[in-house]
Amino acid sequence: MNCFDCASLGHPVDAVAVCADCGAAICHDHAHVAPHWLSRTAVINRTVRVEPPARMIRCGVCQLADDAVQAIRHGATA
Numbered sequence: 428m429n430c431f432d433c434a435s436l437g438h439p440v441d442a443v444a445v446c447a448d449c450g451a452a453i454c455h456d457h458a459h460v461a462p463h464w465l466s467r468t469a470v471i472n473r474t475v476r477v478e479p480p481a482r483m484i485r486c487g488v489c490q491l492a493d494d495a496v497q498a499i500r501h502g503a504t505a
């Protein structure tokens with residue numbers, strides 16, 4: 428399988444991962460690796476992060492979209 432983003436630019440490059448959000452195959456250059464915390468629910472419905480974090484691999488498009496959501500979330504709580 429080839430990288431979706433590289434193929435869009437006319438360069439067939441072997442993919443090394445699959446975006447966790449959109450499912451596009453991506454090469455190493457186009458892969459964004461971010462920590463992804465699994466959570467458990469503690470007493471009184473409190474959500475607690477479980478260490479260590481798992482891994483989340485996204486393509487550039489989905490990483491940008493997630494960054495935008497995180498920025499809105501942090502802006503809303505500030």
Ligand SMILES: [Zn+2]
Pocket residue numbers: 430431432433434440453454455456457
């Ligand atoms: Zn690529």
Ligand SMILES: [Zn+2]
Pocket residue numbers: 446447448449450451485486487488489490
């Ligand atoms: Zn994606």
